[in-house]
Amino acid sequence: MTPDLMEAGAERLQQAQVRQVGASGGRSPGYGRIVVPGEVDVTHGRILYLEDVSVSFDGFKAINGLSLDIAPGELRCVIGPNGAGKTTMMDIITGKTRPDSGQVYFGSTIDLLRHREADIAAMGIGRKFQKPTVFEQLTVFENLELALAADKRVASSLAFRLNGTQKDRLAEVLETIQLTEHVDRPAGLLSHGQKQWLEIGMLLTQDPRLLLLDEPVAGMTDEETERTAQLFLSLKGRHSLMVVEHDMGFIRTISEKVTVLCDGSVLAEGTLDEVQADERVIEVYLGR
Numbered sequence: 436m437t438p439d440l441m442e443a444g445a446e447r448l449q450q451a452q453v454r455q456v457g458a459s460g461g462r463s464p465g466y467g468r469i470v471v472p473g474e475v476d477v478t479h480g481r482i483l484y485l486e487d488v489s490v491s492f493d494g495f496k497a498i499n500g501l502s503l504d505i506a507p508g509e510l511r512c513v514i515g516p517n518g519a520g521k522t523t524m525m526d527i528i529t530g531k532t533r534p535d536s537g538q539v540y541f542g543s544t545i546d547l548l549r550h551r552e553a554d555i556a557a558m559g560i561g562r563k564f565q566k567p568t569v570f571e572q573l574t575v576f577e578n579l580e581l582a583l584a585a586d587k588r589v590a591s592s593l594a595f596r597l598n599g600t601q602k603d604r605l606a607e608v609l610e611t612i613q614l615t616e617h618v619d620r621p622a623g624l625l626s627h628g629q630k631q632w633l634e635i636g637m638l639l640t641q642d643p644r645l646l647l648l649d650e651p652v653a654g655m656t657d658e659e660t661e662r663t664a665q666l667f668l669s670l671k672g673r674h675s676l677m678v679v680e681h682d683m684g685f686i687r688t689i690s691e692k693v694t695v696l697c698d699g700s701v702l703a704e705g706t707l708d709e710v711q712a713d714e715r716v717i718e719v720y721l722g723r
């Protein structure tokens with residue numbers, strides 16, 4: 436059997452299992468909790484869980500026995516030298532890259548390694564790449580509207596017509612990303628920082644449980660960086676965030692727990708002060 440067919444089979448099996456869970460109203464009576472299919476189960480206090488994940492590219496271990504977990508509502512910062520594997524880790528979580536070994540779970544029941552990239556996004560993991568990818572000719576509002584309609588449930592039930600709830604949601608997102616007064620401007624006329632916020636807003640229209648943000652303040656002015664810090668602080672709690680950045684001032688403003696990645700695994704974890712005082716971290720990263 437080809438790997439594709441095996442994967443399709445495994446996926447059907449899992450869907451069948453999910454249906455069964457739905458029919459019985461709970462995953463396992465022994466756990467004494469109800470699991471709704473498609474809902475992320477965070478009863479174990481983790482929204483994301485990676486264990487002993489490894490991936491090699493042409494014999495080079497880009498990710499090497501990586502384990503980490505993130506709590507619901509947490510804002511986790513990830514730092515580390517170039518080539519540490521930060522972007523590759525996000526590629527693995529979002530289904531873009533398949534690891535050679537290890538486990539990756541969304542909540543305690545969704546095995547992300549069994550799902551494709553588009554399904555993972557639809558399940559509530561939003562990803563922001565470094566370069567903004569907004570539609571420059573469309574207005575801010577149209578960009579957000581498109582992002583909302585990209586959600587299949589919305590597109591099929593509404594034929595792209597927004598109802599009151601969705602209009603309220605877009606208005607709320609516009610406020611959050613502070614672009615309300617630019618709602619009718621073509622996105623191409625926004626500053627670099629505003630385009631980044633618009634793209635974050637496009638992710639927010641889907642109300643993702645987990646947001647992965649790769650170098651979100653690269654290329655921003657100091658003022659834009661500060662506003663982005665406040666934006667992220669306002670998002671935590673309602674969403675869980677994993678933020679990769681090299682800008683230490685920014686990390687200092689937003690961070691609680693910081694994970695230092697090096698050579699594809701966790702080198703240190705703690706508050707920024709703790710990891711900055713760690714000799715190994717100074718040697719590989721901060722002392723540059």
Ligand SMILES: Nc1ncnc2c1ncn2[C@@H]1O[C@H](COP(=O)(O)OP(=O)(O)OP(=O)(O)O)[C@@H](O)[C@H]1O
Pocket residue numbers: 492493497515516517518519520521522523524
């Ligand atoms: N698809 C790929 N094929 C081959 N090598 C890859 C691939 N993706 C990543 N790598 C290698 O894996 C290592 C980790 O890269 P990654 O981009 O994850 O690092 P990073 O921590 O995001 O670095 P930076 O801070 O520069 O963005 C690098 O050596 C990179 O060249």
Ligand SMILES: [Mg+2]
Pocket residue numbers: 521522523649
């Ligand atoms: Mg990177």
